[in-house]
Amino acid sequence: MSVPQLRLGTRRALWAYTFLFVPLLFYIAIRLGPAFSSLYISLHEWNLISPSKPFVGLQNFRLLARDPRFVQAAVNTVRYVLVGIPVQMALGLAVAVLLQRINRFRGLFRALYFMPFVTPVVAAAWVWQWMYSESFGPLNEILATVGLPLQPFLRSPGQALYAVAAMIIWQYLGFQIVIFLAGLEAIPRVYYEAAEVDGASGWRLFRHITVPLLNPTLVFSVVYGTIVFLQLFTQVLNMTFGDQGGPLAGTLTVVLYVYQLGFQRFMMGEAAAATAVLFVAILGITLLQIRVLSKPVEY
Amino acid sequence: MIDFFPGGNGYRDAFMAGRAGMIVDGSFAIGSIRAGTKAGWGVTELPRRTLGGEPSNFGSYWVHGLTVHAQGARRDAAIKFLKFLTSEQVQRLWLQQVGELPASRKLVNDPQLAADALYGPFIRGLAYARATFFVDESAQRQVLVDAVNEVVVNNKSPRQALDEAAAKEQKILDEFWKKHPAK
Numbered sequence: 001m002s003v004p005q006l007r008l009g010t011r012r013a014l015w016a017y018t019f020l021f022v023p024l025l026f027y028i029a030i031r032l033g034p035a036f037s038s039l040y041i042s043l044h045e046w047n048l049i050s051p052s053k054p055f056v057g058l059q060n061f062r063l064l065a066r067d068p069r070f071v072q073a074a075v076n077t078v079r080y081v082l083v084g085i086p087v088q089m090a091l092g093l094a095v096a097v098l099l100q101r102i103n104r105f106r107g108l109f110r111a112l113y114f115m116p117f118v119t120p121v122v123a124a125a126w127v128w129q130w131m132y133s134e135s136f137g138p139l140n141e142i143l144a145t146v147g148l149p150l151q152p153f154l155r156s157p158g159q160a161l162y163a164v165a166a167m168i169i170w171q172y173l174g175f176q177i178v179i180f181l182a183g184l185e186a187i188p189r190v191y192y193e194a195a196e197v198d199g200a201s202g203w204r205l206f207r208h209i210t211v212p213l214l215n216p217t218l219v220f221s222v223v224y225g226t227i228v229f230l231q232l233f234t235q236v237l238n239m240t241f242g243d244q245g246g247p248l249a250g251t252l253t254v255v256l257y258v259y260q261l262g263f264q265r266f267m268m269g270e271a272a273a274a275t276a277v278l279f280v281a282i283l284g285i286t287l288l289q290i291r292v293l294s295k296p297v298e299y
Numbered sequence: 300m301i302d303f304f305p306g307g308n309g310y311r312d313a314f315m316a317g318r319a320g321m322i323v324d325g326s327f328a329i330g331s332i333r334a335g336t337k338a339g340w341g342v343t344e345l346p347r348r349t350l351g352g353e354p355s356n357f358g359s360y361w362v363h364g365l366t367v368h369a370q371g372a373r374r375d376a377a378i379k380f381l382k383f384l385t386s387e388q389v390q391r392l393w394l395q396q397v398g399e400l401p402a403s404r405k406l407v408n409d410p411q412l413a414a415d416a417l418y419g420p421f422i423r424g425l426a427y428a429r430a431t432f433f434v435d436e437s438a439q440r441q442v443l444v445d446a447v448n449e450v451v452v453n454n455k456s457p458r459q460a461l462d463e464a465a466a467k468e469q470k471i472l473d474e475f476w477k478k479h480p481a482k
Contacts, residue, residue: 051367126305133305136318157452241307243441247448264437 092176114174125238157250183217329398358428
């Protein structure tokens with residue numbers, strides 16, 4: 001059999017496609033395939049251990065809309081984003097700007113701030129659960145020492161969500177700082193120098209040079225951080241292990257509820273429907289953020 | 300107080316660490332408490348609400364089963380294995396290692412076991428224990444956990460919390476039986 005002669009460029013491209021094809025196949029099999037099959041499952045009454053799985057149209061979505069736990073999970077998830085993102089952005093940017101100003105120990109500080117991000121999530125969540133413990137945790141010990149009233153933290157439906165959000169902010173802060181630092185480094189010094197010659201300083205430099213030129217970085221950070229909060233699961237499950245998502249569904253997230261529906265109660269149809277709702281929400285919110293936040297800057 | 304003590308089995312860990320003086324637990328906890336508790340400890344039956352009142356106890360159980368997919372030679376092998384699991388020898392080993400009461404009348408009626416300081420109270424409690432038929436265990440558990448929290452955290456009256464929990468649980472049961480009519 002004779003092999004047709006191919007040009008070198010064509011041969012190279014073929015090689016590249018061959019290598020790209022393998023991960024693509026893997027991606028289709030473990031990512032895209034299951035995503036589409038979960039859409040299919042969401043239209044069925046799909047009890048994991050029942051042999052009959054009838055088609056029920058949009059019934060699972062109707063059940064979710066009437067399910068107070070799902071509604072609570074959705075509201076909580078939005079609250080995590082609304083609480084977490086502004087705090088995370090403000091702290092991340094503030095620390096990054098400060099880090100950029102110092103010359104000595106900058107690497108050390110950066111490493112220290114980054115450390116929570118590379119700490120195993122489950123271990124960190126359990127340590128935080130201990131720190132928040134009403135009767136045995138160090139936080140209440142500090143409060144008691146300085147004479148302030150003890151707090152229930154994770155034991156209170158009103159405080160628990162904020163206690164969990166604080167842990168996520170701590171965990172991702174280092175990552176945001178590194179992204180912001182890279183963005184800050186990319187802003188040419190000459191803009192600041194020129195503005196200083198014109199008499200601008202301090203807050204005005206930050207407001208009119210740093211913020212606009214950091215916009216692409218800010219958009220990335222907000223979108224990434226939002227997706228992290230929308231997909232919140234591991235930290236909540238481990239910090240409220242005895243009553244997952246509790247107390248009284250105060251920390252419950254959509255993903256944790258999907259897990260409970262699907263893998264504790266075997267109601268795969270409703271779990272898949274909740275996943276579809278979350279997918280549409282993440283897609284919509286991300287597109288909206290990119291649209292609203294992205295501003296081209298010309299100087 | 301579900302999360303009184305941090306950890307996956309908070310209340311039991313608290314007892315083993317000497318932070319809680321008394322806990323309500325199943326016989327399945329005997330193994331780990333025996334292995335992990337340094338202080339002296341003992342077992343007794345659940346208290347009654349009033350002196351000389353009606354005793355009450357909850358008996359949970361789990362079952363070994365065969366699925367519809369087990370057919371032919373596999374089914375025979377599975378039955379053989381189940382017989383082995385429920386044999387006196389295995390149940391005795393299970394009792395000694397885990398502490399769970401054996402699913403064997405012969406062993407439960409064993410006078411030596413009934414006189415045992417640790418297992419005896421559990422066996423006496425069996426006489427008046429009731430078991431719950433779970434149709435959706437995690438949902439039914441959540442109903443009761445929420446009811447306890449409504450009382451402990453939200454200061455709801457126990458009567459009201461219990462009534463609401465009963466209504467929620469009834470709804471779960473009704474939905475199940477509507478879908479799976481009893482044959």
